[in-house]
Amino acid sequence: MTDTAIEAAGLGRTFGGRGRRSRRALHGCDFRLPTGRVCALAGPNGAGKSTLLALAAGLLRPTEGTVTVLGTTPAAAREQIAYVAQDKPLHPQLTVAETLRMGRDLNPRRWDAATAGRIVADGGLAPDAKVRTLSGGQRTRVALALALGKRPRLLLLDEPMADLDPLARHQLMGALMADAAEHGTTVVMSSHVIAELEGSCDHLLLLGGGRVRLAGPVDDLLAAHALVTGPHGDLAPHTVVESRVTGRQLTALVRPRGPVGAGLTSSEPTLEELVLAHLRAPDAPALTLTDAPEEAAA
């Protein structure tokens, strides 16, 4: 069994052929996501998040480079992948119960009826309610029940929490984490709300302008950066991601090289601070950190 959930090499996708109207959504992406991780996929609108998820799910073909999923092609790994698109496509005329029965019929060997049923029941959804009568958040719940019921090894979720109320958000995030704890499922989820992913995700993939800006384990990425404040001065030799000067006061996010200079105070950023600084500074250099080997004691 492979220990790599997704590996991209020079991966890219251009829409609209070669003409003037072609649009390059993703370009030259290299990263590796080990199995068993919960990965936050972040980036501004149009960064290529949905394109990347669709490529990994095998719904789009790359126009450059390759993407490998669970050691094989996305198409060959299809049975082991569950993908929930942003618009949560479901059959509107089916009832909740019929939708879950369809999930069972489509995944005869893997279907986990108990898990799927519990997720739907936790939301108080009536089994005979038609999907078209459900609210956006309720549809999300049914889509996630379908996805988890498939018992995938890789779960690809495009903005899964966007239309959920806070309680449903917490419940479903808990259900996702429980699934990851029990089955070692790899989860990739895109979101704009970074604070909401902090604590749940242990891996980050930040896209910007169709390229990888940051990739790696969250703890290592945070440790590789420092928020420094102090009197205005030279920040060399550190790599400066973003810096601001207010009066004589300097605030900067840097990748320290050696000790941070005297007179500056330094602290580790939060995940949100790290991502926001990179979003504000689109020209900052990219950084990819590879996973340290798993500790022996599990």
Place this chain on the structure above:
Amino acid sequence: MVEYRIDRRSGVATYVQIVQQTKQALRLGLLRPGDKLPTAREVVEATAINPNTVLKAYRELEREGLVEARRGLGTFVRRSLGSAPADSPLRAELDAWADRARAAGLERDDVAALLTSVLDQHFPHDHGKGDTT
């Protein structure tokens, strides 16, 4: 069984919060040797935190000798914190001694001074060594 309460705004790393709350439960006797800690699945389902964070906290507690992981069974408490529970024989002896001190006409401050001098004799330079978590 303990229930962990994760405060994401506290600035304290999540795994440290789990370690601290477990130790607190051990000190208060809410967890005793032989008790089972909640499984990683149970913790993450309730808190929505990452499973690896729970495992990291449990590894830390195991490293400190407080719990042990039994394969396929779960994580169990090995020893409690605070080795002199309220009902120990040592406390009963001290209680009887305090009775005799009062009968001999000693005041609270006299007893405290006496106790401190004996403590200093038996536990030299031990001030503030205990863990502060």
